[in-house]
Each structure stands twice: as C-alpha cells, then as structure tokens.
Amino acid sequence: MLFTHLSGWAQYKQTAVNESVLLQNANGLLPLKRLDEYKIALVTTVPSRYATFIHTAKRYADIESFDFNQYDEHTKYANLIIVAGSTADLRNDLLLMVRQSIVNKKRVILVRFDDGTNSQPWNRGFLGNGISELVAPAGGEEAQAHAAMSIFGGLAITQGTHKTEQTRLQYTEAKASGLNIAAMTAKIDAIAGEAIRGRAAPGMVVMAVKNGQVIFDKAYGYHTYGQKVPTRTTDIFDLASISKIAGTTPVVMHLQEKGIINLDSTMGRYLWQAKETNKKDITLRSVLLHEAGFTPYIPFYRHLNAGDIRRSPDAGHQVKVADSAYLKNNYYRDVMWPEMLQSAVKPVGSYVYSDISMYVMKEVAEHETAEPMDNYVQHLLYRPIGMKTAGYNPRTRFAKDQIVPTEYDTSFRKVLLQGYVHDQGAAMAGGVAGHAGLFATANDLAIYGQLLLNRGDYGGVRYFKPETIDMFTSKQSKTSRRGLGFDRADPDPKKEYPSKLANESVYGHTGYTGTCIWIDPKNQLIYIFLSNRVHPQVTTKLYDLNIRSRIQDVIYETINATK
CATH class of the missing domain: 3.40.50.1700 (Glycoside hydrolase family 3 C-terminal domain)
Incomplete structure (x- = not known):
C-alpha cells in the first residue's frame, strides 16, 4: 500500500456563533x-x-x-x-x-x-x-x-442541554473565517471576466469550501454568448470525466470494501465476454490506474451507418442521444461493447489514459450488483447525503433551462446539446457510461468532496471506511501520479498541475467540458470550477488562458495569507 494514513487531519472548524x-x-x-x-x-x-x-x-x-x-x-x-x-x-x-x-x-x-x-x-x-x-x-x-x-448539521448547536456537532457543509458566507474574502472575490471576478471576454466559456460557477465552510460560491456570465439566461449557482452542468470519480469510482469503492470485487482479480473473472479476449488477464487495479494498455479512445459515432440515427423515435430507435436524435436500439450492447472487448491492447503497466477503463468498471459493477449503475449510485450515495441534482440523463428529472447547454453538435447529432451528455460514446450508451454522463451542480460536488475529506463520513453516517478513501485517493501507481480512479497533483512542480500552489495531498479530476474538482486534505479545501467551454464549439481557450488553475491559486493565496 502506498497511501498515507490521514486520520490526524481535522474535518470541521466552526467559526460562526450559533444562538439556536x-x-x-x-x-x-x-x-x-x-x-x-x-x-x-x-x-x-x-x-x-x-x-x-x-x-x-x-x-x-x-x-x-x-x-x-x-x-x-x-x-x-x-x-x-x-x-x-x-x-x-x-x-x-x-x-x-x-x-x-x-x-x-x-x-x-x-x-x-x-x-x-x-x-x-x-x-x-x-x-x-x-x-x-x-x-x-x-x-x-x-x-x-x-x-x-x-x-x-450545517452548524453545531453549542448552547443549551442538547448539543450537536457539525456534520454537513456550512453556508455562513465565510463570516468569521478570518479570510480576506473581498480581495479574493475581486481577483476571481477579474479572471472570470477575462475568460468570458476571451470566449473561453460563456459562463461558469466557482465554489470553494474550507474546513467544511463554503467560503466562495458565485456564478458568472450566461448559458450562451447570446446572453439570454444568466448562469446561476444552482445550474446543472455536464461534468464530463468528473463522472469517473464521482459516479463510477464510489460504486467501485463500495464493492471493493464489501469484498464483492477484488481489485487484483481479472476482467476475465467478472466478465464472461472478456474470457476469450486479450483482456481476460488484466486486473481491475490496472484498469483503474489506466495501466491496462487500452486504446485511449474509439470514435464510435464516426462508424454509424445510414439509418442508425433517426430524427424521431420508432420501435427500432428508442435511445435518445439529444433533442430530435434517436439511436438504433441496443447499439451499445451489440456494437460498442464488443468492439471495446476486441480492441488492441499494449503491454500492461504503462500509463495510457483511456475512457475504455471506466466502461469496463461500469460493466463489472453492473454484473456484480445486478442493477444499472445510475440507479445504484443514487441509492448508495447521492440521495442519502443530499446530492439533489447529481445523476445521469437530467432531462428526465429537471427543466431544460436549469441545465447549461454544451456544444452545438454539427458532426453527429446536428443539434444544440442541453441535458444530453456531450461525450458521443456516453450518449450512444444511453447517457450512462463509466467515463462520462454525470450531471450536477457545484453544490452537489462540494458535498461529495466533503465526504471524501471526511474520509467516508457525511451527515453523521459512514458510507466508506477511512482506509478505502485513503487507498483510492492516494498515489497508487509506480509509473504515474494516479490514484485508483482519481487523478492527483503532479509531483513535478514545473508542471504546475493542477495549479502552481497545489500540494502533494491534492486529488480530484478535470472534465473535457471545462470542469474540475480538486480536494486538498492538507488544507481541508475543496475547489470546484464548472463551465461549458465547449459551447458553441470546442475551444482550447480555457486551457490557453489557464483559467481554472489561476482561480485555484487565488484561493490558495487567500488561505495562505492567514497562516
């Protein structure tokens, strides 16, 4: 085991005076x-x-x-x-x-x-x-x-006979935090304004939590460059690859700690269809570390035949991949999954980031739980801890205008994507995939981040063993910076990833749509950035301007000023 025991780190520090x-x-x-x-x-x-x-x-x-x-x-x-x-x-x-x-x-x-x-x-x-x-x-x-x-449980009750402890996020607008929130806000406002003017994204939400207290939660810009719908902190975003650590990985953590799966067992043990393939002896641990030698990406949507997509549903086209776009039934089962299983592999051990890894882990989880992963993670985690919007296929549960639009897809679905997953493969899999498909608000991600900082406990209930959180989130690879499912801060300071001031304890993930969550146990800090930088078309300007990292460093500068 390469992880460090973290039990000495604090969880909540209440600064507000509660007279209740x-x-x-x-x-x-x-x-x-x-x-x-x-x-x-x-x-x-x-x-x-x-x-x-x-x-x-x-x-x-x-x-x-x-x-x-x-x-x-x-x-x-x-x-x-x-x-x-x-x-x-x-x-x-x-x-x-x-x-x-x-x-x-x-x-x-x-x-x-x-x-x-x-x-x-x-x-x-x-x-x-x-x-x-x-x-x-x-x-x-x-x-x-x-x-x-x-x-x-957002505030501890400290007066009277019946005292309680803080067990959830606290929304006290950083009062009595000792931090210069006004100066931090001005700097973040400037960077967000630069991003919008530079068309890195039409809008964004930035959130930060320190010691269990929300110290920053602000929305910027609009849903689109047409500036008709202002971005709100309650808006739901396509999280892209954050789905890997906030959707699939908690299910895998649960199955691992319950002894339902063993990370050192092979794909062939859990998946019948993998037994006769070149993947039968690849361990789940290698899959989670992106060391299985998988092909990084298969553009399934480019291989569609005439008639596979229809503009209106019929008996043979029930998989809705966007507004007015319906895919042939069972395309994932009959075409995509077999193609992934038959795809080439390179020698196990080298780090190659691949979406196939989390397709595999979703399949393993569903075969072991006998339940669709999107349903399973809801009752395992999201509903119990209060992640109200987190989930897949949000258009079945929320109004369209509550969901931030992403790309105007000109190559596959021929329509503006709003509430349908941006990732083409995840869309073709019915909106639920191991590597993408999860939507949520910043607040939902903050709740999940605090559960991780608390090492498995939230709202007074333990959902994971501390050692499970420690193992998955810490460095587990000898060839990369990765944890199990989780990305981590790069140990090479020259790379300044995820930001210049991030430290070696930081873990989390980014998302292709312009999102990230970074969790810092050393500083008891959660940083969340959500945007739709792929609207109306994919652009690299969010990277070019280094928006996410610069905002993260402003937060670090603020908390470091009080040390």
Whole structure:
C-alpha cells in the first residue's frame, strides 16, 4: 500500500456563533442523518417572512414549502414536517393541525423564533414530548439561516442541554473565517471576466469550501454568448470525466470494501465476454490506474451507418442521444461493447489514459450488483447525503433551462446539446457510461468532496471506511501520479498541475467540458470550477488562458495569507 494514513487531519472548524438552542430532540432526530429516509414538508406561518430559513433548508434537501392553508393536504405524503414561525404566530389553532400530524406518526421539528417579548408564555406541553423543538432569535436573516443549518448539521448547536456537532457543509458566507474574502472575490471576478471576454466559456460557477465552510460560491456570465439566461449557482452542468470519480469510482469503492470485487482479480473473472479476449488477464487495479494498455479512445459515432440515427423515435430507435436524435436500439450492447472487448491492447503497466477503463468498471459493477449503475449510485450515495441534482440523463428529472447547454453538435447529432451528455460514446450508451454522463451542480460536488475529506463520513453516517478513501485517493501507481480512479497533483512542480500552489495531498479530476474538482486534505479545501467551454464549439481557450488553475491559486493565496 502506498497511501498515507490521514486520520490526524481535522474535518470541521466552526467559526460562526450559533444562538439556536435545541430544547427537545425526540429520539435524537437532529441533526438529520440519511436524507433519503425523509419526505419533508416545511410549513411556515408567513413564507415571505421566513424566506432565508426556507432557502437555506432547501440547500440541504428536497423540500416542499407551504403556509398553513390546506396544511392537511400539503403534509399528507410527508413523513417529516418542519414547522417554523415566531412564538406569537404559532397559535393554538395552527398547532392543533401539527398535533394531528404527531397522531399520524409523522416526525415534527418545531422551529420557534423568539425575541422574548411575547405577552403569552409559550405552552411547551401543547405538542407533547414527541417533537424536536428548536428556538432561535427572532428577526434576522442570520438567525434563520443558522436555525436551518442546525436542523441538517450545517452548524453545531453549542448552547443549551442538547448539543450537536457539525456534520454537513456550512453556508455562513465565510463570516468569521478570518479570510480576506473581498480581495479574493475581486481577483476571481477579474479572471472570470477575462475568460468570458476571451470566449473561453460563456459562463461558469466557482465554489470553494474550507474546513467544511463554503467560503466562495458565485456564478458568472450566461448559458450562451447570446446572453439570454444568466448562469446561476444552482445550474446543472455536464461534468464530463468528473463522472469517473464521482459516479463510477464510489460504486467501485463500495464493492471493493464489501469484498464483492477484488481489485487484483481479472476482467476475465467478472466478465464472461472478456474470457476469450486479450483482456481476460488484466486486473481491475490496472484498469483503474489506466495501466491496462487500452486504446485511449474509439470514435464510435464516426462508424454509424445510414439509418442508425433517426430524427424521431420508432420501435427500432428508442435511445435518445439529444433533442430530435434517436439511436438504433441496443447499439451499445451489440456494437460498442464488443468492439471495446476486441480492441488492441499494449503491454500492461504503462500509463495510457483511456475512457475504455471506466466502461469496463461500469460493466463489472453492473454484473456484480445486478442493477444499472445510475440507479445504484443514487441509492448508495447521492440521495442519502443530499446530492439533489447529481445523476445521469437530467432531462428526465429537471427543466431544460436549469441545465447549461454544451456544444452545438454539427458532426453527429446536428443539434444544440442541453441535458444530453456531450461525450458521443456516453450518449450512444444511453447517457450512462463509466467515463462520462454525470450531471450536477457545484453544490452537489462540494458535498461529495466533503465526504471524501471526511474520509467516508457525511451527515453523521459512514458510507466508506477511512482506509478505502485513503487507498483510492492516494498515489497508487509506480509509473504515474494516479490514484485508483482519481487523478492527483503532479509531483513535478514545473508542471504546475493542477495549479502552481497545489500540494502533494491534492486529488480530484478535470472534465473535457471545462470542469474540475480538486480536494486538498492538507488544507481541508475543496475547489470546484464548472463551465461549458465547449459551447458553441470546442475551444482550447480555457486551457490557453489557464483559467481554472489561476482561480485555484487565488484561493490558495487567500488561505495562505492567514497562516
């Protein structure tokens, strides 16, 4: 094993003062743990008055929010109800409806904003002991944000009898962080502006997390150079090869640590179709290290025959690869996968970056789990930890304008790609591939990055053993800088990869569409950059201007200034 044990590194450092007090914590409910277990309704007395509370809560989980009108109908299908309002607003006639929810075995969290001036004393016993009750200062947006974060573990509750720990990302706008955020913002703004003016990308989102606290989260530019739709931090991007480490690799990590697969076993052991090929004796470890000798890239879309793609679906063309583009059924199964298995290999051991590696790992995972990988990773990881948008084929789940468009494909699909994966091979595989196909927001990636920094723990639940995270993310190759699935900082400082100031602990990945995530255990830092630099056509200007690396170094300069 080449990895270093990292258990001494800190996880969260809370600098914000949280005045929320937890008066009751029924069955230890708070902070909430696995979010996939809850269907949450948030009911406030006056939604406009509690907009900050609602907005902050929705950063953590899929939540429907309402006022008390038609309370019964709005909460019928929820199993967790968050009720929020001032002490004066929470009248008994409203609380009677809440009491019915308790009778119906729903879990209730009552958030009471109290300035101490209410003429009537609060009746603590009206709802009984079966609820969790949080009291916070009335009035301010900060108190509302802190109360919402307290529910989900974004802030530790440090006052009162029932104390809690931080277990999730904290959204406190870097207050009390000790960092010069204003100066950092000005520098990042300038670099982002240079990128947009230089047509390196029409827009981008930059996010940074330090010690579990989001210190930067900002969107720039527009979805396209037509400047009609401004880029938002909540926009969903095509992550390209980040899919390798945020989609396929966590599934492989899980299967490895459960003993379902052995990285030193061969492709021939797990894949029947590989047994009679030149790949039967290649180990999964070599595949993950890009040392299997695979062909780097096969342009499958160039080999399509007339009639393989149709502009409208029919019985034989059901694989939607873009708007008004449908591929022949089972093309991946019948053409692409056999061609990959029969492709040439070079001697095992040399580093050759190949997309085929993650096609292989997806096939191994699906044969062992008997479930499509896109479904498996959702219930294994994304839904439990609150990655609300992460997934494949986002057009089946989200509005088109929430997804940033990529290339206007002139060679294959003949249409602007929006919510359909840019990578041609992944599209032909139905949008779900081991090397590409994953879409997500920056916030979702930050959650995943924090889980990795926490060495497998997030939201108070352990999803991976620390040693599993350590092994996959650390240097595992004798011939390259790579980890297992993960890319890493180049040990040669002259290469300045991923940036000039990045250190030897850094791991992550870039994506062809103009994306990256870099995780720095030494500094407890996560850096995310998402763009659509391939719009409207592929360009190298993002590389030429060194945009991603320069922004990363601005963040390093900011945090190094406080040391």
